[in-house]
Amino acid sequence: MQLVFDGHNDVLLRLWTHERDGADPVAEFLNGTTQGHIDAPRARKGGLAGGLCAIYIPSGDLVFADPDENGHYETPLAAPLDRLPSLGIATEMAAIALRLDKADAWRLCRSVKDIRKAMAEGIFAAVMHMEGCEAIGADLAALEVFHAAGLRSLGPVWSRHNVFGHGVPFAFPKNPDTAPGLTDAGFELVRECNRLGIMIDLSHITEKGFWDVAKTSDQPLVATHSNAHVLTPVARNLTDKQLDAIKECNGLVGLNYATAMLRADGRSDGETPLSDMIRHVNHLVDRVGIDCVALGSDFDGATIPDEIGDAAGNQKLIAALRDSGYGESDLKKLASENWLRILASAWREKDV
Template sequence: MQLVFDGHNDVLLRLWTHERDGNDPVAEFLNGTTSGHIDGPRARQGGLAGGLCAIYVPSGDLVFADPDQNGHYETPLAAPLDRLPSLGVATEMAAIALRLDKAGAWRLCRTVKDIRHAMASGVFAAVMHMEGCEAIGPDLSALEVFHAAGLRSVGPVWSRHNVFGHGVPFAFPMSPDTAPGLTHAGFELVRECNRLGIMIDLSHITEKGFWDVAKTTDQPLVATHSNVHALTPVARNLTDKQLDAIRESKGLIGLNYATAMLRSDGRSEGDTPIRDMIRHINYLVDRVGIDSVALGSDFDGATIPDEIGDAAGNQKLIAALRDVGYGEEDRRKLASENWLRILASAWGEKNA
């Protein structure tokens, strides 16, 4: 079995939501559940050995638009969130991550050495990520607190605007060049993440924001869960020019399993075949090279192909990669090693 380290999931959102309904998140992860995509038993079954686990504050007002007769749609951006309620939700999710670590349900990893040790021990290697930095605030004081708690990756924005920058809408077909980029506070956030050794995720940000980060950061460019705009022209996907910049920085793109970002018609439908995933991987490998492509499933945050189903189905993608000619070393890079290389670079680790 090929172990997988995944660049993005929303399991903390699911556990937080279920805890509000009276469930125990530690028991749910340890013992398994029939809902969502990730828990301990299904992760072990599918070789999902770890991943970036997002702290994401949901937008209650977001209603996804239905496609018109041509299959086109544009969901209006969610309204900006207030900082203090966002900080409360983010703190609750971080607390769940810490409780899972204390209970031995997973290992909250702060270094690549931690990740490798957890994977070798058969313990889920969780890295705390923040998807949209509404909880941080422009003075950035909370960033150091979350960093001390284990935060090692941030996306400045989700698909809504905030004090740090502008997000892209869920829309098809549409360019990612939809709004301005980073604000003054956003540039300061990038610089402080560089200082602390926190990876910056370019998923969800506008194209102008992408270039603002590119000219500011001292890290490789990373989009944890995005696909190819030339194949599926949703606003969330990356243009060839953006892919070329990631290649030049020796960065990384994590393949998003979300069907709306894989299909040529941009629809969110479960009957999307694995071959659409392979189509995007092949394009990415041809464009940026095998060392800059990995997986970023968006488990627990998106509609994924029925053939995959949940974390237990990850090896079906690995098998499909083998069947189309990816050798053992390339599969290992795509499944985990490319992520560990990029995290070591962003975190300033050597010999990791």
């Protein structure tokens, strides 16, 4: 079994939502559930050894647009969020991550050494990520606090605008050049992440924002959960020009399992064959090289192919990649080693 370290999931959002309904998030993760995609039993069954676990503040006003007769759609951007309520929710999600760590339900990792140790011991290696930085004010004081709590990766924006920059809408067909890029506060956020050793994720940012980060950051460029725009022209996917920039700096792109980002018709439909996933992996590998492609499932945050189902089905993708010609050394890179390399680079670790 190829152990998988995954670049993006929303399990903290699911656990936080269920806790508000009275559930115990530690018991739900540790003992398993029939809901969502990730818990400890299903992760073990599917070889999901860890991943970047997102703190994400939901947008209650977001309603996904229905496709028109041509299959085209454009969902209006969610409204910006107020900072203080966002900070409260983010703190609650971080607390769940810390409680899971304290209960040995998972290991909250702050280094690649931590990740490797947890994987070797069969404990889910969780890295705290923030998807959209509404909880962090322009003064960046909260960034220091979250970093102390374990935050090691963030995306400045989700698919909405905030004080740091602009996000792309959920739209098909659409290119990612939809709005301006970073604000002055966004440039400062990038510089501070570089100082602290927090990886910067470009998955939801506009194309102008992508290039703003590229000219400012001293880290390799990373899109944790994005696919190839030339194959599925949704605004969230990366153009070949962006992929070329990722290759040039030895960065990384994580394959998103979301069916709307895999299918040629851009539809969210569980009846999506694994061949669509292979098609994107092949293009990404051809464009950026085997060392710059990994997995970024979006488990617990998207409609994924029914054939995978949840974390327990992860090895079906590995098997499909193997059947399509990828050898074991390349599969190990795609499944985990490429992520560990890029995290070590962003976190300035030498001994990994």
